[in-house]
Amino acid sequence: MQRKKMLIAGLAIALLIGVASAALISYFGQVKMTATVKQAVLLDGKDINNMPILQTATVSGGESFCRYHWLQSQTSVPVTVGLYTWPDEAGITVTYTTTITELVGAEHYYDDCQRLVGLNVWLTLSDLLAKDLQYTVNVISNPKFAPNINIFITDGSGSYRVIHAWGKEWDGTGLKTVTFKQLLDGTMGYGASIRYSLLPPDLPEGSPKYYYSESELINDYGSWYAYFVEVRAQAGASGGQVLRPTGFKAAGITIEVPDSDTFTTVTLQPGEFLPFYICYKFDLLIKTGTYDIYTTVKPAPAS
Amino acid sequence: MNRQFVLLALGLILTIPVFQPSIFSKQFKPLQGLHVVKSLPLNMVAGSTYEWEVSFVNPKSESGLMNVTLEVAEKKTVVGFGEFHVEGILESYDNPPGEYHTLTLTFTETGGGVFQSQALINERFNIIKLEISSVPNLMPGEYTFTLTITVNYISDMIKSAVEFLHNMYNEKIKLCAESPETAPNTYWLVSDNLWAYKALEKHDQKLSNTIKSKLIELAKTYKLPTDAKGLPISYKHEAVIGDTVPTPFNVTVQYTLYSDNYALKTEIANGTAVMEDWQEYADLLLYAALSKHWEGKDDNATALFNKAKNMWDGVGINDKAAKADGHYATYKLGLLLYTSKVLGIKLDFETQLIATIWKLQDETTGGIITGYKPDGTPFGNTNTETTSITIIALT
Numbered sequence: 001m002q003r004k005k006m007l008i009a010g011l012a013i014a015l016l017i018g019v020a021s022a023a024l025i026s027y028f029g030q031v032k033m034t035a036t037v038k039q040a041v042l043l044d045g046k047d048i049n050n051m052p053i054l055q056t057a058t059v060s061g062g063e064s065f066c067r068y069h070w071l072q073s074q075t076s077v078p079v080t081v082g083l084y085t086w087p088d089e090a091g092i093t094v095t096y097t098t099t100i101t102e103l104v105g106a107e108h109y110y111d112d113c114q115r116l117v118g119l120n121v122w123l124t125l126s127d128l129l130a131k132d133l134q135y136t137v138n139v140i141s142n143p144k145f146a147p148n149i150n151i152f153i154t155d156g157s158g159s160y161r162v163i164h165a166w167g168k169e170w171d172g173t174g175l176k177t178v179t180f181k182q183l184l185d186g187t188m189g190y191g192a193s194i195r196y197s198l199l200p201p202d203l204p205e206g207s208p209k210y211y212y213s214e215s216e217l218i219n220d221y222g223s224w225y226a227y228f229v230e231v232r233a234q235a236g237a238s239g240g241q242v243l244r245p246t247g248f249k250a251a252g253i254t255i256e257v258p259d260s261d262t263f264t265t266v267t268l269q270p271g272e273f274l275p276f277y278i279c280y281k282f283d284l285l286i287k288t289g290t291y292d293i294y295t296t297v298k299p300a301p302a303s
Numbered sequence: 304m305n306r307q308f309v310l311l312a313l314g315l316i317l318t319i320p321v322f323q324p325s326i327f328s329k330q331f332k333p334l335q336g337l338h339v340v341k342s343l344p345l346n347m348v349a350g351s352t353y354e355w356e357v358s359f360v361n362p363k364s365e366s367g368l369m370n371v372t373l374e375v376a377e378k379k380t381v382v383g384f385g386e387f388h389v390e391g392i393l394e395s396y397d398n399p400p401g402e403y404h405t406l407t408l409t410f411t412e413t414g415g416g417v418f419q420s421q422a423l424i425n426e427r428f429n430i431i432k433l434e435i436s437s438v439p440n441l442m443p444g445e446y447t448f449t450l451t452i453t454v455n456y457i458s459d460m461i462k463s464a465v466e467f468l469h470n471m472y473n474e475k476i477k478l479c480a481e482s483p484e485t486a487p488n489t490y491w492l493v494s495d496n497l498w499a500y501k502a503l504e505k506h507d508q509k510l511s512n513t514i515k516s517k518l519i520e521l522a523k524t525y526k527l528p529t530d531a532k533g534l535p536i537s538y539k540h541e542a543v544i545g546d547t548v549p550t551p552f553n554v555t556v557q558y559t560l561y562s563d564n565y566a567l568k569t570e571i572a573n574g575t576a577v578m579e580d581w582q583e584y585a586d587l588l589l590y591a592a593l594s595k596h597w598e599g600k601d602d603n604a605t606a607l608f609n610k611a612k613n614m615w616d617g618v619g620i621n622d623k624a625a626k627a628d629g630h631y632a633t634y635k636l637g638l639l640l641y642t643s644k645v646l647g648i649k650l651d652f653e654t655q656l657i658a659t660i661w662k663l664q665d666e667t668t669g670g671i672i673t674g675y676k677p678d679g680t681p682f683g684n685t686n687t688e689t690t691s692i693t694i695i696a697l698t
Binding site for chain 1: 342348355357437451455
């Protein structure tokens with residue numbers, strides 16, 4: 001009897017096990033995270049989403065003015081943004097203009113033996129309007145060259161003022177930074193320019209001899225090649241941003257808004273800070289009155 | 304007392320069919336040790352790339368099909384196609400001195416913000432490293448990233464498929480029926496039972512021998528063409544069990560050997576006409592490839608195999624039959640995989656192929672569904688032929 005009971009129970013269990021073992025088993029795991037995704041580009045330090053720039057102007061014919069704004073990429077990839085201005089009133093011309101900058105080039109000075117004894121690197125910051133910009137110049141140089149570097153500034157009239165002279169305070173190693181505020185306040189209206197020069201201080205025309213120290217002639221050809229210039233600008237209380245890091249060619253944009261129905265696009269590099277102006281020009285014959293002009297900035301649609 | 308036990312046992316037995324569907328259906332067990340190694344940041348910026356790492360333990364330390372799904376969703380907006388991009392790497396290793404492997408995970412966006420990748424895993428410890436990037440113009444908002452990992456073992460697939468054959472087997476006839484739904488009373492000698500005996504050889508030797516003996520007996524009874532072992536042949540399908548077949552193939556004729564309360568059938572490629580276009584059919588190419596291999600002509604075998612392999616279009620084997628039918632045949636996947644193993648030529652889409660078969664395994668019965676549409680939707684029913692060749696290929 002006992003054997004029969006066990007047989008029946010065993011049969012039932014075996015059937016159950018047999019069926020269960022046929023099941024398709026999936027091993028399953030899931031992890032979940034939530035993140036807040038922010039806009040890729042800031043306009044004047046704020047989210048560009050649904051934030052048009054409103055410019056209200058009561059104008060007379062022939063007037064023009066520009067307003068300073070800035071874009072900042074927060075992404076790790078290049079991002080293209082589009083600027084869109086409306087209304088497209090007849091008689092109003094809107095242009096977008098970057099504030100900076102074109103590093104024009106470098107001049108090299110040689111002695112009679114064709115040895116490089118000096119150089120002059122300059123860049124031009126044009127179309128400046130803001131009065132509260134602060135500039136930082138970073139220089140890396142060869143030790144023999146560095147103590148002779150001075151930084152000059154000019155308002156474009158041709159005469160240079162020394163705004164910083166390192167002289168022998170710096171041994172030329174590593175990165176050297178000098179920060180200075182906009183010095184020509186009041187004289188740098190829109191269209192003026194400033195210029196920085198990195199130049200051995202006593203570089204009179206025709207003089208072939210320049211000294212690292214009282215006894216050591218600077219005559220190492222290779223020593224002159226190690227230079228590096230970076231300009232940062234700081235507007236108001238915002239942090240210093242690289243405008244065009246070490247670029248030797250960074251042409252600004254000046255784009256006349258071609259059509260209010262289309263985006264004017266600008267591509268920002270990762271982390272790039274791009275100051276720009278929206279300039280409004282009113283025709284001589286425009287009807288006198290008050291105009292509201294909106295500009296929006298949006299990331300361009302993915303291609 | 305005795306009666307109580309009998310009633311209890313009967314109750315249990317009768318209960319099984321009632322609960323059978325749920326018992327047979329796919330069961331989920333937790334993936335061991337799944338945890339986040341490197342979190343996504345709580346704040347992200349559109350257009351940037353972020354890393355996410357998770358690790359888990361392969362529960363069985365045996366070959367399994369891993370499915371990784373990343374779903375990105377936002378509370379207020381619908382995530383569009385192409386707004387995110389996902390790249391991944393699987394790093395895996397066993398306990399020392401196990402080898403360390405890395406495998407690139409290719410993610411396919413199957414829906415807006417839904418990415419899927421599949422891989423075969425073997426090692427015990429696994430780390431998935433993801434790089435998730437978005438387009439710069441992504442709508443700001445609160446995004447949820449859900450990573451789902453499932454692992455299905457080849458051994459479980461085989462086990463279920465073998466169980467299907469057990470259920471298809473008729474003790475009285477000593478053969479497996481064609482299909483549980485469409486042809487439960489039809490018994491094909493070739494190919495169904497010729498492949499079923501082969502499929503069961505390593506999983507149920509006794510049943511395999513029973514079917515084999517019955518096939519030999521029926522071949523004699525009906526004077527069918529046979530191979531050296533006396534098994535019925537079709538001049539095609541026996542290539543799978545190690546026989547050579549003649550090429551080119553003749554047109555196939557289907558024969559009904561017996562028909563009453565059940566039907567005995569077989570097919571033989573002994574039509575008078577030669578199939579001039581036989582190389583446009585993947586199955587025929589693969590039978591020929593296997594045959595050439597058994598003859599020791601591996602160069603010829605490889606050439607034929609490659610022709611069939613090249614019919615893979617990323618979804619299925621798109622041969623002349625598939626083009627005409629508008630759907631893919633699942634058994635050709637099994638046949639291709641099996642031939643690749645016999646010839647020792649690894650398919651570069653093997654993972655995808657196995658994943659496709661896995662999706663076509665019926666959750667309830669363990670049988671493999673005969674076909675599928677270009678969008679992956681199953682088409683047809685489970686049957687003995689497809690399930691058998693799948694077991695042969697995966698074993």
